[in-house]
Amino acid sequence: MTILITGATGRLGRLVIDSLLARGAEPRSIVAGARDASKAADLAARGIRVVPFDYDDAAVVKSALEDIDTVLLISSSEVGKRAAQHQVVIDAAAVAGVQKFVYTSAPKATTTDLVLAPEHKATEEAIAAAGLPAVILRNNWYTENYAPDLARAAETGVVAASAGDGRVASASRADYADAAAAVLLADGHIGEVYELGGDVAWDFEDLAAAMAEVTGRPVEYVALSSDDHAAALAGAGLDAGTAGFVTALDAGIRGGALADTDGTLSRLIGRPTTPLAEGLRSLV
Template sequence: MKIGITGATGQLGSLVVEQLKTRTEAANLVALVRSPEKVEGIEARAFDYDQPETLAGALEGVDRLLLISGNEIGQRARQHENIINAAKEAGVKSIVYTSILRADSSTISLAGEHLITENLLKDSGIPFTLLRNGWYTENYTASVAGVVEAGALVGSSGEGKISSAARVDFAEAAAVVLTSDGQEGKVYELAGDEAYTKVELAAEISKQSGKDIPYQELAEADYASALAEMGLPEPIAAAIASWDVSASKGDLYDDSKTLSQLIGRPTTPLADTVKAALS
């Protein structure tokens, strides 16, 4: 059985490939990427979401497809439609899609394109599985060094609890689903075992860095301005600030422990991911 992985050289995709190698032969894997020359150890095929006429050929012989959502916000619904249409043409037997936690009710702006994609999958007639991934802890810890340097963690999440998990946890979940039968039609709401507020995140950073890092709550507009001053493009800064407001409403909280049940182990503790970021 051939398993195709889109975005296989990306932050999540590369981890999925490593997890899959522990569960199936490398010969069963196909990396579907913009730059095949960057792939080592498995077959790689050129795969550009914006060149729909080439996609069906690249999917020839693929039985199960992991569709990792694209990273171009605003373009993803169109790009995903290109891939789903190509999968249908190529005879792909099932698709596993990385969506977002509670895509059908979340106020997070990212949810819209995910929900469109979920509906495209439903309309395609191809059997599919939804991995509704919660927040990656690395979304926060990637900027830990800057937070320590600045002396404060800022945001607009209030007392909202965040049930994040490390990328590797979500990657392992994808590998489990891709290598097991009977997954078609399932919708997994995936999140970390432990939930924390940004106040608690700041406390963990303080503990591990040895510096007092308080959490500073800002109005959404002020947080967006602060992010823009740090060099982020204004639309991205505004989006990140809005996601924090969604976190304050509980959109990143989930206590079902579905993720740890699926991978058969506890999700990676926040402390471990903070430690890795600081090192």
């Protein structure tokens, strides 16, 4: 088996490689796709083959997929360009005859109104249209997404959001990486769409309490309206587009888009998911 990890030098990609090795994969069976190969020198030192990989260059992607039978497509970080970039990988995988194609998607990607979902929906549809033998991993929120909020809470004693009493079934990035590694290495899973989330769906009062536990100071959750939240973000220097994106995400949380959890993630990784406070503590 040869496993290509796209975005291998990113935070999730590196953790997937760590998990593959911990689960017994041979380094020579792993191929790390990296836009900047110089950032993957540590991976090469571990016996992992590093190949150039640029979502925007079809010829480079095609070359990277030669002799590859399993692919993990980690979604691009370039919001607005993802669908087109992913299509390049999907097309190359179809030509290469990839036997297992795993994609990191978004929760309920094909039905949710979450603001970041449309590009994931388009990618899932493209994978299906290409006829790839695929596994879809719909990753809920990463606890690490709240690192900036944790830093502000440590300074101000406040976590502010317009998420109302919405809940988030977050898990650590390492939890999702373990799930990807488990699916990549195991037989089966083809055709499955896994909704992955933490074992516990917390609200922002819970988040404030966890931040207080981690920082050692009282932390209050300040619930804002979307308009007040956007104004506060603008006052902090964010442009209107970014502020609108953040408040739209919180509106999705308020509406329950990230609240579902059924234990699928913990079953895949064979252990409980990382508790909220523990995940936050790792960021300090």
